[in-house]
Structure formats: C-alpha cells, structure tokens
Amino acid sequence: MADEPDEPERSGDAGGHFDDAELEAMLENFEEEFHEGEGGAGESADPTGDEPSFEDELEGLLGDKAKAAFICTRLNSAELLAAFCQISDISAECIGSEQGAVAVVHNLDGDGPEAAVKDLTKVVGGLSGLLVVNRADKVEATVYYDGQAGEQLPPPFVFPSLAPFVEDVMLGISTVQDVLAQSDDVVSSDAMGQTRAYGIIAKHTHMGGGQSSIE
Numbered sequence: 001m002a003d004e005p006d007e008p009e010r011s012g013d014a015g016g017h018f019d020d021a022e023l024e025a026m027l028e029n030f031e032e033e034f035h036e037g038e039g040g041a042g043e044s045a046d047p048t049g050d051e052p053s054f055e056d057e058l059e060g061l062l063g064d065k066a067k068a069a070f071i072c073t074r075l076n077s078a079e080l081l082a083a084f085c086q087i088s089d090i091s092a093e094c095i096g097s098e099q100g101a102v103a104v105v106h107n108l109d110g111d112g113p114e115a116a117v118k119d120l121t122k123v124v125g126g127l128s129g130l131l132v133v134n135r136a137d138k139v140e141a142t143v144y145y146d147g148q149a150g151e152q153l154p155p156p157f158v159f160p161s162l163a164p165f166v167e168d169v170m171l172g173i174s175t176v177q178d179v180l181a182q183s184d185d186v187v188s189s190d191a192m193g194q195t196r197a198y199g200i201i202a203k204h205t206h207m208g209g210g211q212s213s214i215e
Contacts, residue, residue, distance in 0.1 A: 069113035069133040071103040083197035085189035088123040096185035097163035122147030
C-alpha cells in the first residue's frame with residue numbers, strides 16, 4: 001500500500017502564527033480594498049468626495065478628532081451667532097432654529113471644539129453656550145460661560161430642549177451635511193468680515209442696548 005501524501009501545513013497551525021509570505025499577501029489585499037474604497041479602482045467610490053477619509057474615520061474612532069461638535073445657544077438669530085463667531089475667530093456654520101441658533105464647529109481636531117466655545121463665551125460677555133460633542137461615539141454636553149467650563153449634563157436630559165437635528169447628528173441618524181443641505185437658515189462666519197459682523201451685532205443689540213455685549 002502506497003504511502004499517503006503528507007497534508008500541506010495549514011496557515012496558523014504553529015501556534016496561530018502566519019508566515020511572512022502570508023502576512024505580505026494579507027497586507028496587499030487590505031491595501032487593494034482600501035484604495036478601492038477611496039475611489040482608486042472601486043465602483044462604489046463616492047463621486048462627490050464628501051465621504052470622510054480613512055484617516056478621519058480612524059481619528060474619530062480613537063477620539064483624536066471629534067465626529068461632530070455643536071455650540072448651542074438661546075440666540076434667536078443664526079446671523080447674529082455667525083457674527084459673534086467671526087469676531088471670536090471661530091470658523092463655523094450657524095443654523096437658526098426655534099430652540100436657538102446653533103454653531104457647527106469646523107475645527108474638530110484635539111480640543112478645537114472646547115477652545116471655540118471658550119473663546120465665544122469669553123469674547124461675548126453674558127453669552128452662555130452648551131457644547132455638545134461626539135468623540136469616539138461618546139457624546140458629552142457641557143455648559144460654558146465667561147470662557148470657563150461649567151456643569152456637564154447628561155445628553156438625553158438636554159436633547160429635548162435643543163434643535164432636533166443636534167440629537168440626530170450625535171446619534172448618527174443624520175449627518176452635518178444633511179442638516180446644512182436641508183436648512184434654509186444657515187450663515188457662515190467665514191463669509192463675513194469683521195466690519196459686517198460688528199454691523200450685524202449693532203443691529204441686533206440696538207447699538208449695545210440689548211442683553212448681549214462685547215468685551
């Protein structure tokens with residue numbers, strides 16, 4: 001009776017380790033799939049280029065970059081909030097809502113959202129802001145006043161008092177891009193200069209006679 005041929009050694013049999021050739025092949029496959037996802041060769045690539053990059057997704061998962069950050073106020077004007085953001089050197093899209101104007105913070109790196117709300121509430125005397133931020137799928141809501149962090153509130157407790165889109169974005173039901181596209185009251189702080197910003201502030205505060213003041 002002839003000897004049966006030896007079975008080929010299976011990947012990972014020796015303590016679950018892969019040899020160099022197998023590891024190299026796996027890495028090549030991963031790179032091919034990743035590039036296809038970016039739009040290099042895959043048919044499912046997003047033609048608009050609006051999808052987050054791999055680096056953005058990774059930073060969001062690790063918490064190095066916030067997925068979204070909103071500064072929620074009780075101001076009744078998106079234009080006024082955008083003007084305040086402009087003089088506070090904050091890049092944001094401001095959205096009007098019945099619950100109060102909301103600033104969509106552009107700088108999501110590191111402590112960028114916290115720095116933005118600190119600057120806003122320090123420059124604009126008497127203005128408080130609620131920072132709602134999502135990092136690594138953890139949502140936090142913190143009150144800021146006079147450039148200082150105050151009480152941290154449970155997000156489910158504050159969501160009902162905020163514009164509905166804040167909760168939707170934070171929970172991943174919709175995206176910031178969806179909200180901006182659907183809103184008819186969006187004002188960019190980057191689209192106005194300081195001269196226009198001060199004019200808007202003067203109009204809304206009746207030349208400083210309102211509740212908001214600038215220090």
